[in-house]
Amino acid sequence: MAGSFVAKYGPWALVTGASRGVGAEFARQLAAKGLNLVLVATNTELLCERALELEQDYGIQTRVVTLDLACEDVVEQLAPLVEDVEIGLLVSNAAISTVAPFLRLSPEYLVRQLHVNSRAGLMLVRFFAPRMVTSGRGGIILMSSGSAQHGTPLSANYSGTKAFNLMLAEALWYELRPSGVDVLGVMLGATHSDGWDGNNPQPDPLVPVGDAAPAVAEALRALGRRPSVATGRMNRLGYAVMSIVSRGRAVKMLGSSMYKMFRTSTIPEKE
Numbered sequence: 001m002a003g004s005f006v007a008k009y010g011p012w013a014l015v016t017g018a019s020r021g022v023g024a025e026f027a028r029q030l031a032a033k034g035l036n037l038v039l040v041a042t043n044t045e046l047l048c049e050r051a052l053e054l055e056q057d058y059g060i061q062t063r064v065v066t067l068d069l070a071c072e073d074v075v076e077q078l079a080p081l082v083e084d085v086e087i088g089l090l091v092s093n094a095a096i097s098t099v100a101p102f103l104r105l106s107p108e109y110l111v112r113q114l115h116v117n118s119r120a121g122l123m124l125v126r127f128f129a130p131r132m133v134t135s136g137r138g139g140i141i142l143m144s145s146g147s148a149q150h151g152t153p154l155s156a157n158y159s160g161t162k163a164f165n166l167m168l169a170e171a172l173w174y175e176l177r178p179s180g181v182d183v184l185g186v187m188l189g190a191t192h193s194d195g196w197d198g199n200n201p202q203p204d205p206l207v208p209v210g211d212a213a214p215a216v217a218e219a220l221r222a223l224g225r226r227p228s229v230a231t232g233r234m235n236r237l238g239y240a241v242m243s244i245v246s247r248g249r250a251v252k253m254l255g256s257s258m259y260k261m262f263r264t265s266t267i268p269e270k271e
Contacts, residue, residue: 002032003034005035006033006034006035007137008138009088009089009137009138009223010035010086010088010089011086011088012035012037012038012085012086012089013030013035013036013038013091014038014040014082014087014089014090014124014128015027015030015037015039015091016041016092016093016094016121017040017093018037018040018047018093019043019046019050020041021212022093022188022212022215022216023094024212025212025216026091026141026219027039027050027054029220031054031057035088035089036061037060037061037063038062038065038082038085038087039051039064040065040067040069040094042068043066044064044066051063063081065078065081069094070115070120072115074119074124075123075124075126075127078124079127086131086135087128088135088138089140090124090138090140091143092124092125092140092141092142092143092165094116094120096112096113096116096158097155098113098157099154099258099262101154102156105157110157113158113161114157114160114161117158117162118161118165121165122168125168128140129176129181132179132181133176133179133180136179137180138181138182139181139182139183139184139223139224140169140172140183140184141186141219141223142168142169142183142184143162143165144162144165144166144169144185144187144188144228145162145187145189146187146230147159147254148165148166148187149187150251150254152254153251153254153255153258153259154255166185168185169183169185169227169228170185170227173185173227182223184223184224184227184228184229185227185228186219186222187235188215188231189215189230189231189238190235214231215232218232242254
């Protein structure tokens with residue numbers, strides 16, 4: 001099974017936001033399947049630690065790329081660093097997750113969040129997809145969120161960026177699959193990570209918080225089988241309930257839950 005995965009999506013995968021959290025877990029599980037890895041994030045020290053661990057544990061090759069995904073020339077900076085390897089799988093995972101009233105966030109911060117969460121992935125897809133189409137194989141995973149389905153108070157810009165990712169992934173799933181390229185949008189539920197935990201959420205029995213490992217495993221199983229996946233059985237149940245009420249009612253329910261969970265939320269200073 002691992003051999004067929006490498007044949008379809010190898011020999012190299014590129015993962016953004018790979019230094020920690022969900023991105024680091026994607027890197028670990030892909031390394032376990034035998035893929036070499038280009039690890040992209042802003043924290044060089046953490047990236048090097050992850051790279052060394054993966055090489056030692058799984059016997060793969062790694063390449064560390066320190067890159068600010070908010071920059072306008074993200075592709076121009078990245079391209080020379082990966083031109084000698086074949087990227088068969090792109091995992092666009094990096095994101096800035098901010099829980100705060102919209103008007104408390106500066107215009108500069110909102111644009112940076114838009115660039116990291118959506119624009120960078122868009123530009124990377126446009127760069128790598130033609131190469132995959134030419135080779136007749138490959139995969140693209142765009143990380144979305146359950147908040148992509150409805151506007152989410154206290155995460156207004158974040159939910160907008162994740163909705164963009166979901167729609168892009170589902171459309172490209174149809175456009176690119178005749179060429180042998182699989183595309184998947186992943187609606188991640190509440191998951192323990194630096195982003196989620198760093199916003200200091202208060203427990204809510206109606207909002208299950210999962211771990212990264214099973215969510216990533218579920219996403220990788222869904223790749224090539226469907227246009228999008230919502231990870232976690234309880235999350236899927238919650239999304240189903242939200243789909244049968246009016247959109248206004250759904251947003252009110254989300255808003256009530258968000259204000260209860262994030263009473264002590266703070267504004268992150270950086271990605």
